[in-house]
Amino acid sequence: MAKTADPDATLNQFVRFVETYGLRGLLFELLASNPTLLELVIKTLDSSRFAGDLLIRRPQLLEEITRDKSFNQPRSIPEHFARLESFGSSATNLDPIRAYRQRQLLRIIMRDVLAVADASIIFAELSDLAEACLMFTNKLLGGEELTVIALGKFGGREMNYGADLDLLFVGNDTRAAQNLVTAVLQPSSEGTIAAVDARLRPDGEKGPLVASLAAYESYYRERAQLWEIHALTRARPIGGPLKDDYIDIVQKIWREVGKQGDLFAKIDNMLERIRRERGSGSEFLDFKTGSGGMIEAEFLVQALQMRSGTWAPNWEGALRRLHEKGVISDPDASNAAKSYELLRRAEMALRRFENKNISTLPSDQDDQKRLATRAGYKDVDLFAKEYESARETIHALYERYVKAG
Numbered sequence: 001m002a003k004t005a006d007p008d009a010t011l012n013q014f015v016r017f018v019e020t021y022g023l024r025g026l027l028f029e030l031l032a033s034n035p036t037l038l039e040l041v042i043k044t045l046d047s048s049r050f051a052g053d054l055l056i057r058r059p060q061l062l063e064e065i066t067r068d069k070s071f072n073q074p075r076s077i078p079e080h081f082a083r084l085e086s087f088g089s090s091a092t093n094l095d096p097i098r099a100y101r102q103r104q105l106l107r108i109i110m111r112d113v114l115a116v117a118d119a120s121i122i123f124a125e126l127s128d129l130a131e132a133c134l135m136f137t138n139k140l141l142g143g144e145e146l147t148v149i150a151l152g153k154f155g156g157r158e159m160n161y162g163a164d165l166d167l168l169f170v171g172n173d174t175r176a177a178q179n180l181v182t183a184v185l186q187p188s189s190e191g192t193i194a195a196v197d198a199r200l201r202p203d204g205e206k207g208p209l210v211a212s213l214a215a216y217e218s219y220y221r222e223r224a225q226l227w228e229i230h231a232l233t234r235a236r237p238i239g240g241p242l243k244d245d246y247i248d249i250v251q252k253i254w255r256e257v258g259k260q261g262d263l264f265a266k267i268d269n270m271l272e273r274i275r276r277e278r279g280s281g282s283e284f285l286d287f288k289t290g291s292g293g294m295i296e297a298e299f300l301v302q303a304l305q306m307r308s309g310t311w312a313p314n315w316e317g318a319l320r321r322l323h324e325k326g327v328i329s330d331p332d333a334s335n336a337a338k339s340y341e342l343l344r345r346a347e348m349a350l351r352r353f354e355n356k357n358i359s360t361l362p363s364d365q366d367d368q369k370r371l372a373t374r375a376g377y378k379d380v381d382l383f384a385k386e387y388e389s390a391r392e393t394i395h396a397l398y399e400r401y402v403k404a405g
Contacts, residue, residue, distance in 0.1 A: 004046035005373035013045040013052040021059040030063075037066060043113040044106075047374050050355035051109045054102060065107045072116055074125050075104070080132030091140045094183060097133055098190035104129050109161075109352060115376075119345055120158070120316060127157040130165055133193050135239050137183055143176035146210070147240025151200050155234035156314040160344070161351035162358070164197040168235075169210040170242045177210045200231055213245055220253045226266050229257045233302045234313040251311055258306035264405045267303045271296060280360050284388075287343050288359040292391030292398070294347070297340040300398045303405075304328060315340070328401065336397055339390035346387065349374040 004010045021027045031038040041062065045052040055062060065071065070079075087096035108129070112122050131150070138146065152166035153159045169177040177198075184193040201207050202219040211219070220229065232250050237243030257263070278289045288294045301318050305311070308327045312318035316337065323333040349371055350358040362368055365380075372383035 005370035010046040123158040127159040146176040147242040155236040162356040292395030
């Protein structure tokens with residue numbers, strides 16, 4: 001307990017968990033005979049208040065999850081579908097899906113805090129869980145003719161905790177899309193199925209929720225701004241009859257835009273605008289929008305993707321392909337990957353605690369110490385040193401490849 005990020009809060013959560021468990025003698029016997037299980041409980045309670053509160057509400061989930069023989073393996077989308085099929089959900093009863101999502105989030109957090117999977121695996125697991133719950137709901141609602149496109153980190157299968165699902169809908173069935181969005185956003189005592197964001201569609205919130213292939217092509221060719229085409233770098237179809245046709249159109253237009261002579265200058269202007277509009281005012285705390293932050297690392301790779309016509313929605317996968325094509329050197333690719341991973345792990349530790357979207361480091365020094373511990377560091381000064389070094393590395397690469405490109 002003394003090695004946790006917040007011993008007092010963790011002890012309080014542990015006491016609450018014991019009090020709600022019921023058969024306390026059995027619990028203590030179980031934990032005493034299985035030190036790894038005790039370690040898992042303590043790490044889970046310390047690393048995530050969200051997970052701790054869920055365990056306290058439903059203590060039986062501890063044994064249910066840890067006794068599953070597949071605990072040490074990521075769960076595929078078909079496996080999620082098979083399990084969801086067995087829970088008796090329907091178009092008028094989506095609570096089994098909501099409850100399943102909560103259990104699986106707890107399972108993923110437990111795998112995360114035990115470090116049985118790399119961060120990239122955890123991100124893929126979160127993305128696959130979200131996709132399975134979303135598309136299973138769509139199936140129950142009879143929306144199979146609706147084509148669904150994932151964007152952002154959902155599109156790249158690199159979602160973090162607490163992330164929204166960026167979506168586009170293709171076709172002519174507006175009712176199906178409206179029903180799906182309403183259903184997944186609707187809360188109950190079991191939580192929600194997903195938080196979705198469809199504002200990346202043509203004309204944003206002012207545009208129709210669903211558009212035809214022809215409407216998408218016309219918009220992208222005639223009226224879309226660069227940031228909208230740039231966002232398509234992570235487009236990934238996840239269901240529907242028009243998914244291949246949509247991607248064919250998008251890739252062609254995306255590659256044409258990538259040949260623009262002033263592409264890098266325009267992308268740099270986009271980055272500066274994001275900093276002005278979203279920054280907190282503290283360069284050190286802004287690990288996402290600040291100089292050498294996550295967005296700069298993402299724009300670095302995506303700018304090189306567009307210029308070289310390298311289609312790959314996933315950031316790590318795109319970086320590997322750019323290296324294979326000789327667009328970025330071996331040491332630069334390695335340094336970019338290591339630096340970006342450090343920032344994403346810090347983001348993971350922050351978001352995991354409340355399962356909420358957080359884009360800045362805490363300003364309080366005690367909170368920074370707790371973050372460092374939850375991110376796997378024994379010393380906050382070491383974390384700060386490596387954090388600043390990572391950002392300096394990313395910024396130097398961005399300056400060399402994009403600003404001077």
